[in-house]
Amino acid sequence: MMTRLAPVTESAKTAPKTPVSAAATHGGESRLLVIDGHSMAFRAFYALPPENFSTDSGQHTNAVHGFTSMLLTMIRQQKPTHVVVAFDLDTPTFRSLEYTEYKGGRNKTPEEFYGQVDLIIKVMAAMNIPTISVDGFEADDIIATLAAQGEAAGWDVLVVSGDRDAFQLITDKVLVLYPKKGISDIPPMDAAAVEAKYFVPPNRYSDLAALVGETADNLPGVPGVGPKTAAKWIxxxxxxxxxLENLDSIGGKVGESLRAHVEDVRRNRRLNHLLRDMELPVALEDTVLRAPDREAVEELFDALQFNTLRKRLFDLFGEEEAADDGEGHEVxxxxxxxxxxxxxAWLDAGTNGSGAPAPTAVEVLSERVGLMTEATAVALVRADSAAVVELGTADEALDRELARWLTSDAPKVAHEYKEALKALAPRGLALGGVVDDTSISGYLIQPDRRxxxxxxxxxxxLKVTFAAAGSTGAGQLDLGLEDGAKFADAVQRGYVALLLSGHFAPMLAERGADHLLGELELPLAAVLARMELTGIEISRDRLDTLMADLTAAMDAAQAAAFAAIGHEVNLGSPKQLQQVLFEELGLPKTKKIKTGYTTDAASLKALLDKTxxxxxAQLMAHREASKLRxxxxxxxxxxxxxxRIHTTYAQNVAATGRLSSNNPNLQNIPVRSEEGRRVRDMFVVGAGYECLLAADYSQIEMRIMAHLSGDAGLIQAYAEGEDLHRYVGSHVFGVAPGEVTSAMRSKVKAMSYGLAYGLTSFGLSKQLEISVDEAxxxxxxxxxxxxxxxxxxxxVVEQARIDGYTSTIEGRRRYLPDLSSTDRQLRELAERVALNSPIQGSAADIIKHAMLGVAAELDRQGLKSRMLLQVHDELVLEVWPGERAAVEALVVAQMGAAADLLVPLEVQVGVGSSWNDAGH
DNA sequence: ACCTGAACGTA
DNA sequence: CGTACGTTCAGGTT
Incomplete structure (x- = not known):
């Protein structure tokens, strides 16, 4: 079993950089890297946008760039001693001659792809890497033959292919690197991984594929038979x-189906069998990795305008580039x-330098324990050296030294600091001195990335493609990588975080966003980590009762709905509902949507009123009950x-600066309807605590609007503590405040809020059911x-058009390039976003400050009460017996003082034994 | 196995 | 043809 997927050295302190050519010659083991040229070129093509990669002459180079980048990463990580690339030819193969539809039905090759394979072959030639193609055969057969030859010679073999047929090649000595998406995530597949995914060993994969079929090759399988059934039979x-020998003993519909398609299966098996004994024009020994032809690379990369890649290539092969800036990307x-x-000793070596100590990247490795994560090791990375410390080794002195340094002010860089804190906490470890979290600094620089x-x-x-070697984040497939590979992967991640941090620092400074990072987001991450670890108590009893009630309500509504139309239908399928409503019942058509006519709640309500x-009525009742259920x-x-329920807050998802909540989302728990509030009633105070306390800002967005606009009328209304909507209503309608009717008030209320979202007269007329003129x-x-x-x-919009971005009161920016789009829809959307972002974003800034204040004050006063949830303008706390008054006072004070606006910030507080009771 | 659109909960 | 999210389902595609 080949286990080492990345180089690991245990005593390499003296050799931070290892040119590949050196690695290739030392030691006796040979490692062969075989690449499926076409399939990887295609992956690269679709992973990188063609418009970003082309030469001045107009030749697209995205596939060439991606392929080369991927190859360099592979060579750096896997340290092969031999490399070869196999290509298909356009000529017919023995497969297409047997089955003319083979690989038919594929979309036409995109125009931008033309010529790029030839360029890749040229790059390979310049790099002295042999390429092989054989008339009448596919690259897969060449690869299979090479793998067989390599294995026979006792070598380790790595096959890089986006074609699943390659799985049949996997053995103890042969691994397949199969790209999951794009070219940056190429996890290795070994026998265990294939079994885990397809329930058969690799040598039976072709059997399985023959039964199931392969759409990519236009090979239909047995209808009704998927991987599970096929694996069962096999x-x-x-x-x-x-x-095939036991055809008749397989019963059921699928058995019939199999017997009807047995010839397809035989054909599939013939076609997906890869030849392993071809005559190849290149001998195994000829694939040895040599230094590139420097001149040829220079010339070709000049033409392709590959400057970063050229540097990476020469760095990798240990050739010093003239005027090396010392920023070579060598892990x-x-x-x-x-x-x-x-x-x-390692730590001291990093802090002895003169001047300010350079930050160290901290990458925490963890494993999942139930719903939580627990740290298993810590990788510490500086620019020129790295150390890994395993946890739970029972070496107390080591643990103490690590804990001391982790807690210290020694400057650290993390990526996903909050996750690191949560993984370290169960081991009793903290993390101090974090000066950057690249998942947050990257967000502050560009907050609308996915x-x-x-x-x-x-x-x-950085324009650097790097492949994650294996299990990185939580929830990813653990392919059983050895510790060494995991450590190397973590070190690589730490190294990249370090590079990014250095790259971001001047950008943040230039934007004046340092304080947002250092004084707001990073401290907040620590507060959020505690909240997430704490969680909120759930009443099992209330949950079970509610479930039962909702199930009954749902079933009753469903039965009544079926009775009303005389047959069954999937009430959850908009498509089937359209059939029933508009064709069967002939009801009037609703608003048109892409897939026909909408069946949303508002339209159903209108239809019900009309007909x-x-x-x-039953459909609507069913919707509500099933949704809640x-x-x-x-x-x-x-x-x-x-x-308890432990949500996870994301600090880098909402482009405005808000938090988001997931797994589960606790920011969308119902509150408006009576039934919905029963859900909120399941969230209760924990044992030993006195009550829950909910505090929310009153009309924070309108107050920010008053502040930002400096409008004298609005400011006066808030200063006088008037009912804002009544006050505005009296001025808009020209009546005394006492004479503002509730209809007038709600119109004004809708408009006030609408303005903060870029409301149009059309939208307002729609919402208030008045004419556009009236609106x-x-x-x-x-x-x-x-x-x-x-x-x-x-x-706001004018300024944003000039600057290219909007800003919140804390200087949080949102870039809006679409403000100058020629597409009217896009432009007007950007305008509405420009109107809303400073308001929503400033509110986010304010409550984040409030959270820091509340956390600090709870701590300072030594209180045992704790913060549990944040819902945009609301905080929920769990109050320790006897602390209610103190907590209420400090929460009101801290939330109220979180910003200095032209209007007061009003805070409403409620307490109760459940979240619902604490609300108001 | 993955993606998209529709629907709907919150601020 | 107001903003910002997350989750679920169906239905369509690997």
């Missing part, structure tokens, strides 16, 4: 031959530190062993009275 009869080797003295994974950030900001059809079911599943007049009257608001809103 394991029962000892392979496909056994299955330092690591040592596994096993005693306190060695750890201290992902802040290290590979993504690295690709975007009074019983089905509609599903929510309760999900909550039930996320109750941990301690009887327009309302807006005009509003702005006549509150001109500051109009001027502010207008100014």
């Amino acid at each position: 394991n029962l009869y000892g392979g496909l031959d056994g299955v 330092p080797r690591h040592e596994v530190v096993t005693d306190a003295a060695a750890l201290k 992902s802040y994974d290290l590979p993504d950030l690295s690709q975007v900001h 009074g059809h019983e089905f509609l 599903q929510m309760v079911e999900t909550l039930k599943k996320s109750v941990a062993d301690d009887g 327009r007049t309302l807006v005009k009257d509003y702005f006549d009275r509150f001109g500051g608001v109009r001027d502010y809103l207008r100014g």
Whole structure:
């Protein structure tokens, strides 16, 4: 069994950089890297946007760039001694001659891909890496033959392919690197991984594929037979031959199906069998990894405009580039530190330098324990050396030394600091002195990215593609990598975080965002970690009762709905509902959507009012009950062993600066409906505590609007403590405050909030069910009275167009390039975003400050009460007996003082034994 | 196995 | 044709 997937040295302190050519010649073991050229070129093509990679002459190079980058990463990580790339030809193969539809039905090759394979072959030639293609055969056969030859010679073989047929090659000596997505995530598949995924050993994979079929190759399998059924048969009869011999003993519909398609299966098996005994034009020994042809690389990479890749290539092969800036992306080797003295020596070596000590990256390795994670080792990475400390070794001196340093002010860089804290906590370890978390600094620089994974950030900001070697984050497949590979992977991640941190620092400074990172987000991460670890208590009794009630309500509504139309239908399927509502019952059509006509709640309500059809009433009742039931079911599943729910807050998801909550989402627990509030009633005070306390800001977004706009009228209203909507209503409608009717008040309320979202007259008319003209007049009257608001809103968009971004009161930016888009829809959306972001974002800034204040004050006063939840403008705390008054006072004080606005920040507080009771 | 759209809960 | 999210399901595609 080959286990080492990345180089590990235990005593490499003196050799931080190891050119591959040296690695290739020392030691007796040979490692062959075989690459499926076309499939990886395609992966690279789809992983990188073609528009970002082209030469001045217009030749697209995204596939070439991605392929080369992937190859360099592979060579660096896997340290092969031999490398070869196999390509398909366009000519017919023995497979397409037997079965003309083979690989048919594929989409046409995109235009941008043309010519890139030829360029890849040229790059390989310049790198002195042999490429092989053989007329009449596929790359897969070449690969299989090479793997067989390598294995026969006693070598380790790594096959890089995006084609699943390669799985049949896996043995103790042969691993397949199969890209999961793109080219940055290529986990190794070994026999265990194949079995885990397909339930058969690798040598039976082709049997399975023959039964199931392979859409990519246009090979249909047996209808109704998926991997599970196929694996069952194969394991029962000892392979496909056994299955075919026992055709008649397989019963059921699938058995019939199999007998009807047995010829397809035989054909599939013939076609997916890979040849392992081809005559190849290149001998195994000729694939030895040599130094690249420097001149050829220079010339070719000049033409391709590959400057970063050129540097990486020469760094990798140990050739010094002229004027090396010392920033070569070479991951330092690591040592596994096993005693306190060695750890201290390593740590001291990093702090002895003159001037300010350079930060050390801290990457925590962890394993899942139930719903929680627990640290198993810590990787410490500096620019030129790295150390790994395993936890739980029972070496107390080592543990003490590590704990001392982790807690100390020694500057540290992390990626996902909060997760590190949560993993370290169960081992009694803290983490101090963290000066950067690249998942957060990356977010502050560019808050609307989808992902802040290290590979993504690295690709975007450093232009370095690096492949995650294996199990990294939680929830990923643990392929049973040896510790060494995991450590090397963690060191690599730490190293990339270190590079990113250095890259981000000047960007943050330039934006004036240092304080957002250092004084807001990083301290907040520690507060959030504690909240997440604490969780909130759930009442089992209430949960079970509610489940039962909702199930009964759902079933009753479903039965009544079926009775109303005389047959069954999937009430959860919009498609089937459309059929029933608009075709069967012939009800009037609702608003058009992509897939037909909407069946959303508002439309159903309108239809019910119009027609009074019983089905509609029952459908709506069913929707509400099943929705709630599903929510309760999900909550039930996320109750941990301690009887509490531990959500996870994301600090880098909402582009405005808000937190988001997931697993489960505790920021969307119902509150409006009576039934919904029963869900909120399941959240109760924990044993030993006195009550829950909920504190929320009153109208924080409107107050921010008043502050930002400086509108005298709004400021006065808040200063006088008036009912804001009543006050505004009296001015807009020109009546005395006492004469503002509830209809007037709700119109004004809708408009006030709408303005903060970039509401249009059209939208307002829709919401208030008035004419557009009426809405327009309302807006005009509003702005006549509150001109500051109009001027502010207008100014925000203008300024954002000039600057390219909006800012919150703390200087949190959101970039809005679409403000200058020629696409009207995009542009107007960006305008609404520009209106909303400073308001929503400033509210987020404020409550984040409040959380830091509350946490600090609880701590300072030595109280045992604790913060549990944040819901955008609300905090929920668990109060220790006797601390209620003190907690209430400090929460009000800290939330109220979280920002210095032109209007007061009002805080409402409630207490109770459940979250619902504490609300108001 | 993965993705998208519709729907709906919150602020 | 107000903003910001997360989750679920169905239905469609690997």
